[in-house]
Amino acid sequence: MVKYKKQIRIALRNCGFINPENVDEYIVREGYAALGNALTNMTPEEVIDVIKNSGLRGRGGGGFPTGLKWELTRKVDADQKYVVCNADEGDPGAFMDRSILEGDPHTVLEAMAINGYCTGASKGLIYIRAEYPLAIKRLKIAIDQAREYGLLGEDIFGTNFSFDVELRYGAGAFVCGEETALIHSMEGLRGEPTVKPPFPSESGYKGMPTNVNNVETYANIPVILLKGADWFSSIGTEKSKGTKVFALAGKVNNVGLIEVPMGTTLREVIFDIGGGIKDGKKFKAVQTGGPSGGCLTENHLDISIDYDNLIASGSMMGSGGMIVMDEDDCMVSMAKFYLDFTVEESCGKCSPCRIGNKRLYEMLDTITQGKGTLEDLSKLRNLANVVKDTSLCGLGQTSPNPVLSTMDNFLDEYMAHVKDGKCPSGQCKALMSYIINADACVGCTLCARVCPVDAISGEKKMAHLIDDDACIKCGACMDKCKFGAIFIQ
Amino acid sequence: MAKVKSLSDLNKMREELQSKMNLREKGEHPDSIVQIKVSMATCGIASGAKEIMDYMINELDNRAIDAVITQTGCMGYCYAEPTIEVTLPDNKPIVFGYVDTKKAQEIIEVYIQTGKLVDGIIPVNYETVNNE
Numbered sequence: 001m002v003k004y005k006k007q008i009r010i011a012l013r014n015c016g017f018i019n020p021e022n023v024d025e026y027i028v029r030e031g032y033a034a035l036g037n038a039l040t041n042m043t044p045e046e047v048i049d050v051i052k053n054s055g056l057r058g059r060g061g062g063g064f065p066t067g068l069k070w071e072l073t074r075k076v077d078a079d080q081k082y083v084v085c086n087a088d089e090g091d092p093g094a095f096m097d098r099s100i101l102e103g104d105p106h107t108v109l110e111a112m113a114i115n116g117y118c119t120g121a122s123k124g125l126i127y128i129r130a131e132y133p134l135a136i137k138r139l140k141i142a143i144d145q146a147r148e149y150g151l152l153g154e155d156i157f158g159t160n161f162s163f164d165v166e167l168r169y170g171a172g173a174f175v176c177g178e179e180t181a182l183i184h185s186m187e188g189l190r191g192e193p194t195v196k197p198p199f200p201s202e203s204g205y206k207g208m209p210t211n212v213n214n215v216e217t218y219a220n221i222p223v224i225l226l227k228g229a230d231w232f233s234s235i236g237t238e239k240s241k242g243t244k245v246f247a248l249a250g251k252v253n254n255v256g257l258i259e260v261p262m263g264t265t266l267r268e269v270i271f272d273i274g275g276g277i278k279d280g281k282k283f284k285a286v287q288t289g290g291p292s293g294g295c296l297t298e299n300h301l302d303i304s305i306d307y308d309n310l311i312a313s314g315s316m317m318g319s320g321g322m323i324v325m326d327e328d329d330c331m332v333s334m335a336k337f338y339l340d341f342t343v344e345e346s347c348g349k350c351s352p353c354r355i356g357n358k359r360l361y362e363m364l365d366t367i368t369q370g371k372g373t374l375e376d377l378s379k380l381r382n383l384a385n386v387v388k389d390t391s392l393c394g395l396g397q398t399s400p401n402p403v404l405s406t407m408d409n410f411l412d413e414y415m416a417h418v419k420d421g422k423c424p425s426g427q428c429k430a431l432m433s434y435i436i437n438a439d440a441c442v443g444c445t446l447c448a449r450v451c452p453v454d455a456i457s458g459e460k461k462m463a464h465l466i467d468d469d470a471c472i473k474c475g476a477c478m479d480k481c482k483f484g485a486i487f488i489q
Numbered sequence: 490m491a492k493v494k495s496l497s498d499l500n501k502m503r504e505e506l507q508s509k510m511n512l513r514e515k516g517e518h519p520d521s522i523v524q525i526k527v528s529m530a531t532c533g534i535a536s537g538a539k540e541i542m543d544y545m546i547n548e549l550d551n552r553a554i555d556a557v558i559t560q561t562g563c564m565g566y567c568y569a570e571p572t573i574e575v576t577l578p579d580n581k582p583i584v585f586g587y588v589d590t591k592k593a594q595e596i597i598e599v600y601i602q603t604g605k606l607v608d609g610i611i612p613v614n615y616e617t618v619n620n621e
Contacts, residue, residue, distance in 0.1 A: 007615030016528060016564035016574075024506045027499070036496035095532070102530040103562015134531045150492030158495040257565040259615065273614065 006273050008235065009259045010243050011059075011219035015103030020138045023145040026106040032151050034225035035110045035117075039157045044074065044118040051118075051221065053229035055241030060086055060177070060214030061289065061318045062394075063240070063307040069211060072201040073119040076209040081121035083112045083163075084205065084212040086182060087128040087135070090174040091290030092341060094321035096245040097215035099257050101128070101135035104219070105142035109152065109165055111218035114225065116163040119211050124165035127182050129172045139167060174291075174345035177319075178393050179204075179212040181347065192349045193393035214319065216245055236262035240306030244317070250286075250324035251278045260305070267301040270324055281326040285409070289318025291338040291345075292398030294405030295331065314405045316398070330427035331410040332417055335402045336364040342399035353396030356387035360403060367414065368428040370421045377414055381407055426488055429473040433489045438463035440485035447477035447486065523549075523556040523601055524576040530563035536570040537589065544590050545573075548597055556601075566611050575600060586611040 009015075018025035026032070038047050052067030073081060085108055089097040101108065112124040128136055143165055146152040154162045168186045176182045176191040183205050185191035204210025220242060224232045233241045240262040246269065249255050253275035260269060266286060270276070277283050285295040294315035296303075303309050307317050325334065339361040348354045363380045366372045384400035384407075391397045407414060416422050423431040436447070436456075443461040448454075455471045458464030466477070466486075478486040493499050527533070527542045542558065549556045566572050569586025575596065576582040585596055587609055599607045 009615050012565065015562040016526070017561060019559045020562050021560070024510075027503050028506050028510060030503070032493070032499055033496075033503075036493075036499045040496040099530055099563040099565075132531070134534070150494065157493065157499070254566070254568045256567040257563055259565075 006264065006268055007258055007260050008243050010223050010232075010235075011100060011216050011245050012103070012257065012259050013223065014107065015099055015257075018104065020103050020105055021141050023106060023142065023149060023151075026104070030226060031106055031222075032110055034222035035113050035151070036157050038114050038117060038225060039159045039161055044120070047114065047118050047225065048074065050225060050229045054224045054232040055229075055236070055239075056217065056220055056224060056232065057240060057307060058214060059216035059220070059244065059319070061292070061316065063317060066213065066217055069201065069213070070115060070118050072199070073121075073209050073211040076202055078209050080123070080206075080208050081119055082205045082208055082210040083115045083119065083121045083124040084179075084182070084186075084200075084210055085112055085124065085126040085218060086177060086179065086212055086214045087126055087132070088170050088172075088177045088182060089129070089215070089319060090172070090177050090345075091292075091319055091321040092338075093249040093323050094247045094290060094319055096247050096257065096320045098132055098135050100215050100219050100245075101132070102138055105135075105139045106146065107222055108139075108215055108218045109142055109146055111221035112165060113152065113156065113163045114221055115211055115213070115218075117161055119209070121209075121211065122162050122164070124163060125168050125186060125205065126165060127168045127170055127176070127186055130169045131172050136167065136169070143167075173347070174341075175347045175393070175395050178395060181393070182212065183210060190347070192347045193395075195392065216320070237304060237306045237309075239308055244305065244320060246320045246322045248274050248322050248324070250322075251281065251326040251329070252276065252324045253278055262306045263304040265302050265304050266296065269305070269322070270301070274324065277324070277326050281328065283324070284327050284329060285325045285331065285334075285406075287315075287323045287325070287334070287338075287402070288321070289316040289398075289401070290321045291341050292316060292394065292401055293318045293321075294401045295325070295334070295409060296405075297409045314408060315401070328425050328427070330368075330423050330425040331406040331413050332364060332368055332423075333427050335406045336361065336368060338402040339364055339399070342395065346395065346399075350390075350392040350396060352387045352390040353392065353399065356383055356391075357396070357399055359383060360387065360400060364403070367417050368423070369430045370417065370428070372418045374418060377407075377418060432473055433468050434466050434471055434473065434475070434478060434486055435489050436464050436466055437485045437487060440483050442483055442485075444482070446480050446482070450476045450480045452476065522578060523554060524582075525556055525558045526561045526574040526582075527558065528562070528564045528566075528570065528572045528574075529560040532563065532567055533570050533572065538571040540590065541571050541573065541588050541593050544593050545597070548594065549601075552597065552602075554597070554601060565615075569609075569611055572611065577601065577604065584611040584613060585609045 056066040057063040176185045178193045181191045181193040200210040243259050245259045287295045343357045346353045384403045388400045441463040448456040455467045529538050571588045572586045574584045
């Protein structure tokens, strides 16, 4: 069994093992012991030191050192501070945070309370998208049960530390995963980012110091405190410690939720854990980091996954979406898909992102229609760099990445679209022609009858012909033909 | 329910819960209780886990098999949803994938009632921090 033990589950340690709606099962698996121990036997500084020494970095995508973030929030003097959990998971194809919240909600509550103890905050807020009704339901149950046991509320563990958690619902805007936009959204304002500094650790929710971490980051905290910084930092690579959860999706046999140590190679993830490419096709690329990331090719398969290596290869860690593509996927269409997403999700505040992305999308659309020119390609690259350099927040600064990385790695595909008017993987409808092989056609008229736009003509028992101008490339004729006489060119 | 007022309260509570669960699982009929976990995250439910859970509760009841059926979160085998984990007394847990009602019936009739393995076993491919 090749794939045995490539994975280590830290953040997902309880997912699939416990009943998420029963706090007792969490307690049996050492739940709340880290909080109890921290409150009873450790000072906030000591806890922060453990987190710092563990080398844990933010799992939401940025990779900022978590311990340092906590320390910064702690150092600011204020009457009220806030602990925020970012559960606004928005990358297409990503569901790591949802799985943790649905499978092990208490771990997030416990870690937020630990954070409150360290930073001096007594209030926690979970910003979760309303599209996650089951996660919300289970979080509510978890919060009620924790309150009932006195694990949230006043004087927790008999100490004078008090902490409570509330939920805040987001409407599912991608940009609200950016921490300043998230905070504005929680305040009831428009979910738009603002320039940093000031960082939320100085001035966040309601102008107060606020520590924002992602769900997966929190899920690591209790284990680190129980097992120690040395244990955690023994897993992973020099600069990226611990494990990372990935939502493995796309054209692999075993799509699923996986957790691998940092430093695992993409090849191990896709071929050993993912079981290789579906239907024995050839691997083409893998997109990491969602719409902000880039695509990596066969040449990158042996790099080990960590924050810095992925950036050096032209992609990024992101929150953990990993979409695998095979030889049938068109890279220009892929870039267009992500651009479509960012155009839709751009908040519209700054013009490079609002207008620039729209123009990028239009250029890609022209190329996939077969109407692009070489000049369009250089314009595309140019504008992509401008959007990247001048946008206000992470969304705009990273949205051209799918374009740039596909241009870097698959320029030949762009060229084929522009120069030859061909889509090598046969995905771009405008560049395909359905053709009837006259020798194989028996003239049964089935295709002509099924064609929704009457683009097929021909006498009974005579070879038929498809009018390419009228054809909408729906493929209905090819599905119906019993003689395999219709092919795509 | 008593409040947890100190760390030793928590430790005591954990021990009590542990023995209570052991009792629940093995207490009255030490050798006959079957444990079943159904993966019920949004994705599992979408692929039919709820029907499987209801079906198994009814079927096991009809056949008078003593079993504890609980829901859990995502087990990670999205490609094989719905997935269930069955632990027979004195056996290691086994995860079955692609479970529909027909498969569920087979699992009950063959694996649970006779102990013979059936197709559809998903190999566990990870370590957890708790069982290292």
